[in-house]
Amino acid sequence: xxxxxxxxxxxxxxxxxxxxxxxxxxxxxxxxxxxxxxxxxxxxxxxxxxxxxxxxxxxxxxxxxxxxxxxxxxxxxxxxxxxxxxxxxxxxxxxxxxxxxxxxxxxxxxxxxxxxxxxxxxxxxxxxxxxxxxxxxxxxxxxxxxxxxxxxxxxxxxxxxxxxxxxxxxxxxxxxxxxxxxxxxxxxxxxxxxxxxxxxxxxxxxxxxxxxxxxxxxxxxxxxxxxxxxxxxxxxxxxxxxxxxxxxxxxxxxxxxxxxxxxxxxxxxxxxxxxxxxxxxxxxxxxxxxxxxxxxxxxxxxxx
Amino acid sequence: xxxxxxxxxxxxxxxxxxxxxxxxxxxxxxxxxxxxxxxxxxxxxxxxxxxxxxxxxxxxxxxxxxxxxxxxxxxxxxxxxxxxxxxxxxxxxxxxxxxxxxxxxxxxxxxxxxxxxxxxxxxxxxxxxxxxxxxxxxxxxxxxxxxxxxxxxxxxxxxxxxxxxxxxxxxxxxxxxxxxxxxxxxxxxxxxxxxxxxxxxxxxxxxxxxxxxxxxxxxxxxxxxxxxxxxxxxxxxxxxxxxxxxxxxxxxxxxxxxxxxxxxxxxxxxxxxxxxxxxxxxxxxxxxxxxxxxxxxxxxxxxxxxxxxxxxxxxxxxxxxxxxxxxxxxxxxxxxxxxxxxxxxxxxxxxxxxxxxxxxxxxxxxxxxxxxxxxxxxxxxxxxxxxxxxxxxxxxxxxxxxxxxxxxxxxxxxxxxxxxxxxxxxxxxxxxxxxxxxxxxxxxxxxxxxxxxxxxx
Numbered sequence: 001x002x003x004x005x006x007x008x009x010x011x012x013x014x015x016x017x018x019x020x021x022x023x024x025x026x027x028x029x030x031x032x033x034x035x036x037x038x039x040x041x042x043x044x045x046x047x048x049x050x051x052x053x054x055x056x057x058x059x060x061x062x063x064x065x066x067x068x069x070x071x072x073x074x075x076x077x078x079x080x081x082x083x084x085x086x087x088x089x090x091x092x093x094x095x096x097x098x099x100x101x102x103x104x105x106x107x108x109x110x111x112x113x114x115x116x117x118x119x120x121x122x123x124x125x126x127x128x129x130x131x132x133x134x135x136x137x138x139x140x141x142x143x144x145x146x147x148x149x150x151x152x153x154x155x156x157x158x159x160x161x162x163x164x165x166x167x168x169x170x171x172x173x174x175x176x177x178x179x180x181x182x183x184x185x186x187x188x189x190x191x192x193x194x195x196x197x198x199x200x201x202x203x204x205x206x207x208x209x210x211x212x213x214x215x216x217x218x219x220x221x222x223x224x225x226x227x228x229x230x231x232x233x234x235x236x237x238x239x240x241x242x243x244x245x246x247x248x249x250x251x252x253x254x255x256x257x258x259x260x261x262x263x264x265x266x267x268x269x270x271x272x273x274x275x276x277x278x279x280x281x282x283x284x285x286x287x288x289x290x291x292x293x294x295x296x297x298x299x300x301x302x303x304x
Numbered sequence: 305x306x307x308x309x310x311x312x313x314x315x316x317x318x319x320x321x322x323x324x325x326x327x328x329x330x331x332x333x334x335x336x337x338x339x340x341x342x343x344x345x346x347x348x349x350x351x352x353x354x355x356x357x358x359x360x361x362x363x364x365x366x367x368x369x370x371x372x373x374x375x376x377x378x379x380x381x382x383x384x385x386x387x388x389x390x391x392x393x394x395x396x397x398x399x400x401x402x403x404x405x406x407x408x409x410x411x412x413x414x415x416x417x418x419x420x421x422x423x424x425x426x427x428x429x430x431x432x433x434x435x436x437x438x439x440x441x442x443x444x445x446x447x448x449x450x451x452x453x454x455x456x457x458x459x460x461x462x463x464x465x466x467x468x469x470x471x472x473x474x475x476x477x478x479x480x481x482x483x484x485x486x487x488x489x490x491x492x493x494x495x496x497x498x499x500x501x502x503x504x505x506x507x508x509x510x511x512x513x514x515x516x517x518x519x520x521x522x523x524x525x526x527x528x529x530x531x532x533x534x535x536x537x538x539x540x541x542x543x544x545x546x547x548x549x550x551x552x553x554x555x556x557x558x559x560x561x562x563x564x565x566x567x568x569x570x571x572x573x574x575x576x577x578x579x580x581x582x583x584x585x586x587x588x589x590x591x592x593x594x595x596x597x598x599x600x601x602x603x604x605x606x607x608x609x610x611x612x613x614x615x616x617x618x619x620x621x622x623x624x625x626x627x628x629x630x631x632x633x634x635x636x637x638x639x640x641x642x643x644x645x646x647x648x649x650x651x652x653x654x655x656x657x658x659x660x661x662x663x664x665x666x667x668x669x670x671x672x673x674x675x676x677x678x679x680x681x682x683x684x685x686x687x688x689x690x691x692x693x694x695x696x697x698x699x700x701x702x703x704x705x706x707x708x709x710x711x712x713x714x715x716x717x718x719x720x721x722x723x724x725x726x727x728x729x730x731x732x733x734x735x736x737x738x739x740x741x742x743x744x745x746x747x748x749x750x751x752x753x754x755x756x757x758x759x760x761x
Contacts, residue, residue: 101658139663159482189658196606198523224525225605226546227616227668247515270609282658288649295518 045124046154076173089181097184103282104180105167105262107141110134120145120163125152130163135277140193144275147266161271166202166263179206179258182236186256187286190232191279194223199276200265203239206258214244217254221264229279237291253293387421388428398440401425401432405443415449419472422447426479436483438491445476445494454500461502473498473505477512486516527607535560539577539673542605542612546671552581557688560675576685578672580692588669588693591619596700597669599686602677614673615682615705617689621666669693679703 044050083090091099106112113132120130130145149161170178188201199221207215217239224230239254240247262281266274387407391400408421425444434440448469455465464470473495480487487509499505525545532538540554557576564570591597601615650656672685682703690696 100655103658103660106660136665137663191663195604196525196527220519220522222523222525224546225542226548226614227603227618227671228546228548229663247511249511270606270611272606272611273604274606275604279663280658280660282660284656284658286656287651287654 043124046156073173073175080173099184101189101282101284102185103280105278106280107134107139107278109138113141115168116141116165117168118143118163118165121152121160124157124160125154126150126160126162128161128163130165132165140277140279142275142277143264144273146271146273147268148271149269161269162265162267163274164202164263164265167261169260177206177260179260182256182259182283185283185285186236186289187284188232188234188236189282189284190221190234191229192221192223192232193227193229193277193279194221194225195275196223196225197266197270197274197276198222198268200267201234201239202263202265203254203259204261204263205255206260212243216242216263218242223276233284233286235286235289235291237289238294240295251293251295251297388424388431392428392431396432398432398434398437401429401434401440402443405447409447415447418447418449419468422472422476426476429479435479436485438480438485438488441476441480441485441487442490442494445473445491445498448473448494448498450497453498453503455502461500465503470499470504473503474508477505477508481512481516487512529608531607531610535675536575536577538607538610538612539575542607542614543577543579543671543673545607546605546614547579547581548668549581549583551583552579554579555688557672557685574674574676574681576672576674576681576688578670578685578689580670580689584667584669585693587667589695591669591695591699592622593695593698595619595622596702597696598702598704599682600704601682602706612673613677614671615677615685616668617670617672617686618668619666621664677705679705 079090087093088096105115113134116132118130118132120126120128122128127148127150128146130143133142133144134140135142143165145163147161147163149159151157151160170180172178190201200218201221202216202218204216207213219234219239221232221234236254236256241251241254242248264276264278266276387404391404394400405425408418409415422444425447429435429440453466453469455461477487492509495503495506495509528541532541536556536559540556543554544552555578557578558573560573560575562570562572588597597617597619599615599617602613603616605612605614670689672682674681674685682705686696686701
């Protein structure tokens with residue numbers, strides 16, 4: 001029921017609760033027909049025809065790409081095979097069990113930028129721009145662009161003005177999905193240099209049911225601005241569950257055993273240029289942090 | 305729960321505010337106009353329907369103030385937006401907005417077309433400047449007729465009783481949430497009266513009241529709601545915000561003023577506010593005079609919705625082979641450390657540092673903010689800095705000024721849809737030390753021997 005969906009608070013609006021920022025996803029107009037589809041289809045921009053090419057038209061043959069693909073995938077397969085002799089995930093088992101810090105993403109060359117996808121509300125018809133490049137000395141990544149919160153005039157979208165940077169799903173050999181296992185860590189550690197804008201960190205995990213496809217665990221990243229680097233440590237117990245941008249009533253802690261992607265989103269209603277520099281993203285284990293979850297898991301239907 | 309009783313109790317405690325007073329006045333008017341027994345009336349003109357009650361006073365006897373008579377004349381085909389547009393010709397203030405809502409309320413006790421009116425009002429709120437005013441939202445929620453949409457049994461509760469009105473209520477709360485306004489107990493009472501306790505707007509209110517307090521104070525660098533209007537004060541606030549040291553001192557090198565030159569032209573002098581900490585003064589004093597220092601900028605800093613720009617004075621990082629090791633005292637005992645930083649919340653065996661080398665970017669010596677970022681103004685800043693740091697007179701200063709974000713935007717517009725934009729800055733910076741023949745649009749590079757200026761003092 002669309003009413004039920006709309007009454008839930010959009011997670012990005014919570015940024016707005018204190019900083020007057022903006023909803024990320026377009027929400028339906030007040031008098032829309034409630035879509036009772038069981039499986040929610042991906043967003044289709046209003047006005048785009050529903051194209052569904054038959055399966056035989058989706059195959060494209062290319063010999064050179066095929067040879068490259070074979071080389072790449074068999075190379076990855078070989079690494080995986082020999083990596084198991086060293087230890088789990090290619091690291092010796094002592095290191096795997098006892099390590100307290102692990103750097104997941106660092107930006108040391110242009111190939112590190114290939115692991116990230118940048119998008120903005122251009123896809124839904126807005127006018128924001130977002131670009132990604134390597135920072136000075138090729139040591140950091142620099143996400144910059146402009147936000148513009150005029151909504152596209154398609155009759156459906158009411159809010160606009162966002163941009164995001166999301167990591168690509170790690171792939172094993174033959175394009176199989178690989179997940180991050182952060183079960184021995186409990187804090188996310190970032191080294192960033194922003195311009196004072198509040199960002200949102202979104203972590204997507206591997207889910208089983210297709211309804212859970214857009215489940216994302218989010219939290220806020222407040223930047224200070226200025227020329228100095230900022231170390232941000234966010235424990236995973238603070239991440240709250242949101243589905244399609246709307247925060248959910250039934251909250252549960254983030255499961256760390258199968259993490260797919262991490263992303264950064266900017267959606268405050270302030271039109272203008274933005275920039276964010278990231279040095280590295282790592283996870284660490286903080287023994288002093290004993291909180292399991294920051295939000296209540298009980299009281300599903302509270303009385304007034 | 306008897307909402308009417310609760311409301312009257314609140315009224316007596318004075319929680320409801322000015323609307324209660326007007327309601328009380330109106331109730332008194334009612335009673336004087338009609339000779340019927342006193343009826344418990346709601347906040348505005350509508351009378352509560354009770355079990356044994358009936359609408360107390362017929363339309364004809366209701367006293368209508370003269371201002372609203374002409375608005376009511378052509379009420380038959382008036383669309384709701386027109387009401388606002390008519391008022392918009394006068395001043396767009398909270399008072400006129402409230403007047404329009406009152407006109408609508410008094411027009412019809414059944415409030416026909418209230419859903420469209422509320423949607424139109426929500427859209428017009430930003431124009432009238434009342435989008436952050438909780439009183440206005442409560443007034444708007446009050447437009448809903450009370451107790452009609454409350455489901456009376458479990459079947460009505462199951463089947464989304466009065467879905468359009470519930471959706472409208474949810475949209476009012478959603479706009480409140482969009483602007484970050486926390487609802488108060490009057491909102492809750494209104495929602496209970498209008499929609500009942502198990503309705504969608506009530507659920508949304510519960511969610512607002514759960515999540516807003518959780519996230520209200522999580523910003524470790526809070527920005528005040530009311531930023532100072534004076535640019536010098538704003539610069540002072542933002543510089544103390546981005547400074548790395550609490551001991552940093554803010555100095556105003558020039559206040560904004562307008563000068564009239566001999567030819568009669570008016571020149572506006574921009575403000576120049578700088579900040580420097582004692583550690584930075586020390587670092588600058590120890591800086592190798594053969595290596596240049598750079599003035600870089602402008603860098604953006606956002607405070608809520610305002611963007612200010614700051615410039616920094618920094619040096620390039622010293623390459624490894626040139627690093628001078630500080631000599632240690634030969635009589636120093638190494639058994640005990642000179643500084644002991646014990647973090648008692650962490651175990652001694654815990655190593656939380658990452659195995660990454662720090663990004664070496666060179667020390668920052670000072671920062672400044674000015675409204676006009678051209679070289680003349682920054683020169684003035686450097687000469688002001690020189691009074692505390694005499695070494696600046698002997699060190700060459702290079703200016704690495706970006707054209708500004710607006711220029712960057714325009715350049716980006718000409719290359720739409722490219723993910724990794726080729727950056728002229730890194731190419732320009734590589735060849736910076738050499739004298740450049742053609743002016744590069746993004747970078748203004750000039751070498752300035754500061755020695756001559758230093759000798760003038």
